[in-house]
Amino acid sequence: MKLYSLILIPLLSTPLLRAEEEAPVQTEVAVQVARVVKTTLRRMLTAYGMIEPEPNSVGRPPASAKLAPAMAGIITEINGVEGQRVKKGDVLFRLDSRAVDSAVANAESAVAFTKKNSERQQKLIGLEGTSEKLLLESEQALNTAQTNLATAKVHQSLLRGEAPLDGTLVHFVARLGEPADIVTPLAEIVDLDRLVATVHVPRSEAAVVKAGQKAMLSTVNASQPIEGSVSYISSLVDPLTDTVLVRIMLPKGSGQRPGAFTSVQIVVEEHVDRLAVPRASVYTDPSGKSTLAIVEGDTATQKVVKAGLHEGGLIEVEGEGVREGATVVTIGAFALPEQTKVRILNPTSEAK
Numbered sequence: 034m035k036l037y038s039l040i041l042i043p044l045l046s047t048p049l050l051r052a053e054e055e056a057p058v059q060t061e062v063a064v065q066v067a068r069v070v071k072t073t074l075r076r077m078l079t080a081y082g083m084i085e086p087e088p089n090s091v092g093r094p095p096a097s098a099k100l101a102p103a104m105a106g107i108i109t110e111i112n113g114v115e116g117q118r119v120k121k122g123d124v125l126f127r128l129d130s131r132a133v134d135s136a137v138a139n140a141e142s143a144v145a146f147t148k149k150n151s152e153r154q155q156k157l158i159g160l161e162g163t164s165e166k167l168l169l170e171s172e173q174a175l176n177t178a179q180t181n182l183a184t185a186k187v188h189q190s191l192l193r194g195e196a197p198l199d200g201t202l203v204h205f206v207a208r209l210g211e212p213a214d215i216v217t218p219l220a221e222i223v224d225l226d227r228l229v230a231t232v233h234v235p236r237s238e239a240a241v242v243k244a245g246q247k248a249m250l251s252t253v254n255a256s257q258p259i260e261g262s263v264s265y266i267s268s269l270v271d272p273l274t275d276t277v278l279v280r281i282m283l284p285k286g287s288g289q290r291p292g293a294f295t296s297v298q299i300v301v302e303e304h305v306d307r308l309a310v311p312r313a314s315v316y317t318d319p320s321g322k323s324t325l326a327i328v329e330g331d332t333a334t335q336k337v338v339k340a341g342l343h344e345g346g347l348i349e350v351e352g353e354g355v356r357e358g359a360t361v362v363t364i365g366a367f368a369l370p371e372q373t374k375v376r377i378l379n380p381t382s383e384a385k
């Protein structure tokens with residue numbers, strides 16, 4: 034019978050296992066990143082309204098006018114079509130002027146006759162062949178004839194429809210042989226190089242709107258926004274809508290037409306050459322503290338930052354470690370530890 038001895042060998046690996054269990058576990062978070070960029074950020078105020086001709090202002094006449102006859106009559110001549118460019122003083126239509134033309138001709142004959150008589154009396158007075166009374170009467174007759182001629186010519190001019198400004202004939206309803214009266218406009222002219230966008234801004238936001246501020250206008254027929262500027266801010270509040278009227282001057286040659294609906298973004302604040310990051314990079318907690326994670330090597334470190342203006346997908350930031358070209362976490366930034374190892378899913382060379 035054989036006897037076997039049992040030898041107990043201590044487990045030398047036990048301390049090593051305990052050390053491994055006590056060692057902290059190094060986590061690695063998969064994230065996407067972007068770079069800090071330097072750019073210009075703006076705060077916009079959005080309003081809506083219509084494109085209109087520029088109204089009358091100090092030193093500037095209105096950019097539109099409706100033309101009606103100054104006297105009633107029959108239309109005997111037309112010289113315009115809708116869409117035509119016209120100059121100030123161009124005759125767009127005439128009314129029947131036969132009676133007035135006859136009066137002008139008679140007045141011109143009277144002026145010619147009295148002028149010759151006055152000249153004759155002037156010569157005779159030098160030769161003592163007439164009296165002061167006859168000379169005075171001849172001069173008075175000439176003055177009367179000249180006054181009658183001027184009056185007749187005014188009446189003649191009232192039968193012509195003359196363009197009061199340079200512009201485009203946007204509406205023209207004059208028809209040959211038709212009667213016209215003094216209350217119905219036959220033509221409308223607009224200077225399409227002097228247009229404004231009339232919008233209404235909520236009273237609570239109107240205080241930040243200033244004359245001269247840039248504004249971007251969008252309309253259906255504009256392929257890209259049109260840059261204008263604030264030209265007028267009303268001092269009155271519309272009690273029905275609680276809004277303030279604001280006018281935006283469009284640039285010359287904007288290609289817009291009166292009556293078009295437009296949305297306007299007024300630049301009420303602008304920060305030039307500021308550092309910015311994607312909005313997903315910044316987390317703001319309920320207390321208002323904002324943080325972002327800056328990546329150096331394979332480690333992301335949380336930094337407290339001051340957030341500023343945001344526009345589009347970017348937000349202005351400033352704080353420790355924030356510099357142009359620095360790498361920040363975008364997707365995956367939420368709830369990151371103060372410092373952690375990260376695995377970048379997109380190369381920083383491709384990050385925007």
